[in-house]
Amino acid sequence: MSDGALAPLRIIELGQMVSAPYCAKLFSDYGAGVIKVEPPEGDVARQWGPFPNDEPHPEKGGLFLFLNTNKQGITLDLDDQGGRDLFCDLLRDADALIENQRPRQMREWGLDYASLRKINPNLVMISITPFGQTGPYSGWNGYDLNAFHLSGTGHRYCGRPGEAPLEHGTFSAEYFGAIAGAAWGLAAIYGRDVTGGGQEIDVSCAEAVAALFVGAQNIGGYAQDGTFNRRTGVGMPLGAPATILPCKDGHVWMLALEPAQWDGLARVMGSPDWMQLEMFQDMFVRAENAEAMYPLITQWTMEHTKAEIMERCQAEGCPTTAILSMDEAASHPHLREREYMRTVDHPLLGPVPNLGPPFRLPESPGGAERPAPALGQDNETIFGQLESKAARREGAAS
Amino acid sequence: VTAALPLKGLRIANFGWVWAGPVAGQTLAFLGAEVFKVESRARIDINRTLPPFAEGVRDPDRSLQNHAGWAGNGSVSLNLKKPEAKQLALRLVAVCDAVIENFGPGAMDDLGLGYEALRGAREDIVMLSMPAAGLYGPMKDVRTYGMSLTSLTGLDSITGYLDGPPIPVENAFSDPYNGVLGAFALLTALMYRRRTGKGQHIDYSQQEAMMQLAAPAFMDFAMNKRAGAPVGNQHPLHAGAPHGVFPCVGDDRWISIAVLNDAEWAGLVSAMGAPGWAQASEYATHEGRLRNVDDLHERLAAWTATKDDYDLAQQLQAHGVAAAPVLNVSDLLNDPHYRARKTFIEVTHPLGFKETIYGAYVKMSDSTPDVQPGPTIGRDNDYVFKNLLGLTPEEYERLVADEVIY
Numbered sequence: 005m006s007d008g009a010l011a012p013l014r015i016i017e018l019g020q021m022v023s024a025p026y027c028a029k030l031f032s033d034y035g036a037g038v039i040k041v042e043p044p045e046g047d048v049a050r051q052w053g054p055f056p057n058d059e060p061h062p063e064k065g066g067l068f069l070f071l072n073t074n075k076q077g078i079t080l081d082l083d084d085q086g087g088r089d090l091f092c093d094l095l096r097d098a099d100a101l102i103e104n105q106r107p108r109q110m111r112e113w114g115l116d117y118a119s120l121r122k123i124n125p126n127l128v129m130i131s132i133t134p135f136g137q138t139g140p141y142s143g144w145n146g147y148d149l150n151a152f153h154l155s156g157t158g159h160r161y162c163g164r165p166g167e168a169p170l171e172h173g174t175f176s177a178e179y180f181g182a183i184a185g186a187a188w189g190l191a192a193i194y195g196r197d198v199t200g201g202g203q204e205i206d207v208s209c210a211e212a213v214a215a216l217f218v219g220a221q222n223i224g225g226y227a228q229d230g231t232f233n234r235r236t237g238v239g240m241p242l243g244a245p246a247t248i249l250p251c252k253d254g255h256v257w258m259l260a261l262e263p264a265q266w267d268g269l270a271r272v273m274g275s276p277d278w279m280q281l282e283m284f285q286d287m288f289v290r291a292e293n294a295e296a297m298y299p300l301i302t303q304w305t306m307e308h309t310k311a312e313i314m315e316r317c318q319a320e321g322c323p324t325t326a327i328l329s330m331d332e333a334a335s336h337p338h339l340r341e342r343e344y345m346r347t348v349d350h351p352l353l354g355p356v357p358n359l360g361p362p363f364r365l366p367e368s369p370g371g372a373e374r375p376a377p378a379l380g381q382d383n384e385t386i387f388g389q390l391e392s393k394a395a396r397r398e399g400a401a402s
Numbered sequence: 403v404t405a406a407l408p409l410k411g412l413r414i415a416n417f418g419w420v421w422a423g424p425v426a427g428q429t430l431a432f433l434g435a436e437v438f439k440v441e442s443r444a445r446i447d448i449n450r451t452l453p454p455f456a457e458g459v460r461d462p463d464r465s466l467q468n469h470a471g472w473a474g475n476g477s478v479s480l481n482l483k484k485p486e487a488k489q490l491a492l493r494l495v496a497v498c499d500a501v502i503e504n505f506g507p508g509a510m511d512d513l514g515l516g517y518e519a520l521r522g523a524r525e526d527i528v529m530l531s532m533p534a535a536g537l538y539g540p541m542k543d544v545r546t547y548g549m550s551l552t553s554l555t556g557l558d559s560i561t562g563y564l565d566g567p568p569i570p571v572e573n574a575f576s577d578p579y580n581g582v583l584g585a586f587a588l589l590t591a592l593m594y595r596r597r598t599g600k601g602q603h604i605d606y607s608q609q610e611a612m613m614q615l616a617a618p619a620f621m622d623f624a625m626n627k628r629a630g631a632p633v634g635n636q637h638p639l640h641a642g643a644p645h646g647v648f649p650c651v652g653d654d655r656w657i658s659i660a661v662l663n664d665a666e667w668a669g670l671v672s673a674m675g676a677p678g679w680a681q682a683s684e685y686a687t688h689e690g691r692l693r694n695v696d697d698l699h700e701r702l703a704a705w706t707a708t709k710d711d712y713d714l715a716q717q718l719q720a721h722g723v724a725a726a727p728v729l730n731v732s733d734l735l736n737d738p739h740y741r742a743r744k745t746f747i748e749v750t751h752p753l754g755f756k757e758t759i760y761g762a763y764v765k766m767s768d769s770t771p772d773v774q775p776g777p778t779i780g781r782d783n784d785y786v787f788k789n790l791l792g793l794t795p796e797e798y799e800r801l802v803a804d805e806v807i808y
Contacts, residue, residue: 009590009591010590010594012597026614052639052641053622053639054618054622054625054639055625057625057626066618066621066622066625067617067618067639070617071617117767135739136743136765137765138742138743139743144724145666145719145722145724146726147660147724149635149645149658150724153656153727154658154727154728155734156729156731156733157575158647158728159654159728159729160573160730161571161572161573162561162571162572163563163569164563167563168634168635169728170562170563170569170634170635171635172560172561173557173632174557174560174615174617174618174619175615175618176575179614179615183579183582183583183586184582184763187429187433187582187585187589188429188433190586191408191409191430191585192408192766192769194408194589194596195406195407198406198410198411198434199405199407199408199769200405201768203767203768204766204768205764206764206765206767208743211740211743211745215746215760215761216425216578216581217573217578219734219760220470220578220760221471222467222731222734223470223731223759223760224454224469224758224759225453225454225466226758227746227758228454228456228466232732233731234654234730234731235572236572237569237570238572241572246547246549248568250567254559257546257553257558259547318544323545325550325553325554328554328555328556329559329629329630330619330620330622330628330629331623332629333554333555333556333559333613333616333620334556334620334623336541337540338535338539338542339539339610341539342536342539344607344610357620357621357624359613359620360610362583362610362611363584363587363604363605363607363610363611364536364604364606365587365590365591365602366602366604366605367591367602368594368602
């Protein structure tokens with residue numbers, strides 16, 4: 005593979021599902037050497053698909069294949085002392101450990117940061133868990149859904165009033181924890197000469213989202229005034245139009261807040277008389293009269309496709325966009341021209357679709373080039389290297 | 403233990419505006435970098451104009467959410483429409499390691515601050531550009547708001563109640579997300595520069611970065627040609643049931659419960675006092691629970707509806723079940739877990755009022771960020787223009803009088 009930006013780094017991943025594996029993918033796809041350590045039965049993501057034709061197979065899980073590109077893979081039984089010794093050997097010359105085990109489990113194995121820094125004082129340990137290493141919920145069992153809703157995101161920003169707050173249809177909190185761990189962890193690696201060695205990076209997925217997303221725009225106001233807002237199901241309740249509307253072949257994100265945007269939308273819609281009414285003259289009164297306005301706009305959107313609406317609105321300076329379904333996003337001309345849609349050759353499946361890197365580094369391109377590892381595929385190589393290193397150490401000692 | 407912050411010694415000029423760009427600067431600043439947001443009174447950033455304001459006084463230096471979202475950034479004020487301001491910006495870049503911006507493609511070039519101009523000021527500069535859809539391509543000039551950007555990724559099409567229409571995420575989740583990942587992007591380029599001496603211009607497409615979150619649905623489309631649909635709070639890969647948000651006692655109170663294996667199911671049944679319905683054969687297996695998920699959720703909701711969310715979470719956790727209260731905004735400030743982790747902190751603003759912002763949203767064992775509220779406009783003018791760039795007091799006063807430093 006090309007000389008990636010992070011090429012000299014050596015990373016060990018002890019990860020399941022999304023958070024730690026996606027964090028480690030951000031290192032491996034930009035050139036770091038990442039060894040993924042799985043239990044003998046494998047990362048649980050291997051069980052959960054999606055699978056081709058819905059036929060479960062531990063080497064064919066789609067999310068696993070996406071999250072683990074460019075990594076080597078080994079299996080270790082950490083319930084066994086021998087397994088733990090080998091794991092510690094791996095960490096001796098590693099730059100970072102990225103893991104998402106429950107904190108109590110790592111302590112029970114003797115693999116908590118206090119123990120590991122004795123083995124390698126330069127090690128940066130990036131722990132990404134639903135709730136974090138400290139605090140009253142740190143011992144809780146939890147998954148993405150629990151962390152996400154502990155952040156307040158659903159209650160504040162997603163769902164209809166009176167109905168359940170919603171996750172976003174994916175593992176939003178785990179992804180957020182992954183990128184927070186990547187940024188802070190890489191900073192800790194970058195600055196080891198400044199700080200005097202490695203350190204522990206404790207990411208709580210719930211906390212990262214609660215602080216950066218919900219807290220950022222709500223906590224100051226609540227602390228000062230004692231009032232707070234909730235989801236409305238509408239989009240933007242204080243300005244309009246700012247909502248999702250149905251159209252002929254799906255939905256559009258209808259946005260026309262500033263005067264020039266509203267005028268642009270009027271031109272696109274053929275300047276119907278109702279748009280001149282006093283009750284629709286600025287974004288605030290339009291919001292007050294949204295119940296009257298949205299059906300009028302919808303009459304028009306229902307006669308047009310999302311692509312038409314987006315193209316004509318954008319041309320007139322109105323930021324309305326099409327809500328692309330997954331198949332439309334995956335075949336979008338813009339993303340095709342940017343070669344964001346990739347394939348990675350897999351020994352069992354042949355070419356497997358994948359996504360390009362989240363950002364482009366022209367001098368040191370990133371991206372998935374090698375497929376996710378088969379379970380234990382690198383055991384022989386990696387354990388062989390460890391043995392010869394141990395032999396060299398013993399040789400040097402005698 | 404108190405070690406230095408790891409990015410001590412790095413200096414960054416942040417032309418980022420509104421939310422994503424400032425959060426990229428904030429993350430690097432929390433980690434020790436010296437970050438100067440470049441802005442101007444000539445065109446006040448909209449993020450400074452959003453209510454609520456400290457003590458209710460409407461002023462661009464008193465927006466409470468701005469103080470949280472921009473914390474860590476410093477501020478220098480330059481009216482970039484003036485040629486002398488552009489020259490000062492380039493002199494600032496010459497003493498910086500990196501530049502951040504999140505305008506549309508070409509906007510920095512129009513200001514005379516494109517990548518080539520920045521390289522002229524400092525050969526090995528790292529420039530992070532984070533426009534909506536990247537620096538090139540047929541849709542590069544697309545106009546979006548942060549909250550609708552995800553419409554272009556497939557994500558919005560899978561957000562909603564099970565098999566219903568898409569439900570909007572009512573704020574720009576992508577902005578802080580891209581800010582944090584943008585900080586990582588910048589650090590990867592700095593790692594490369596340390597090894598090779600070369601800077602580069604990072605093309606960060608917010609669309610492409612966010613589309614990675616849609617990977618579960620994308621892979622299902624790629625493998626099975628299914629277009630994807632909202633799943634509510636059910637598991638995105640249908641990996642287990644129950645998996646959802648259930649009502650509790652009180653106004654808009656809910657609990658999240660996720661059961662992904664037999665041991666957790668046994669814990670839940672035991673926590674419920676082993677009612678007859680839960681021991682029925684259709685719920686005995688993982689497959690059975692998934693097959694009968696609607697009935698299962700209805701029965702579970704009837705049981706949770708009479709319980710307090712916090713108490714029930716404690717009770718279920720005691721049985722090994724992944725459960726947590728669904729918090730509202732006021733809960734965030736009062737929750738014992740966030741209090742213990744100092745997620746939100748009260749600080750005193752230089753203008754004299756107290757306010758609450760978020761603190762270090764990740765914890766480091768050895769280094770401790772000193773989090774102060776986001777800057778007043780031009781807070782660091784004196785230091786930057788006189789000390790860093792060496793303007794004489796006379797020059798400085800003239801540039802202020804001419805509204806170049808403004």
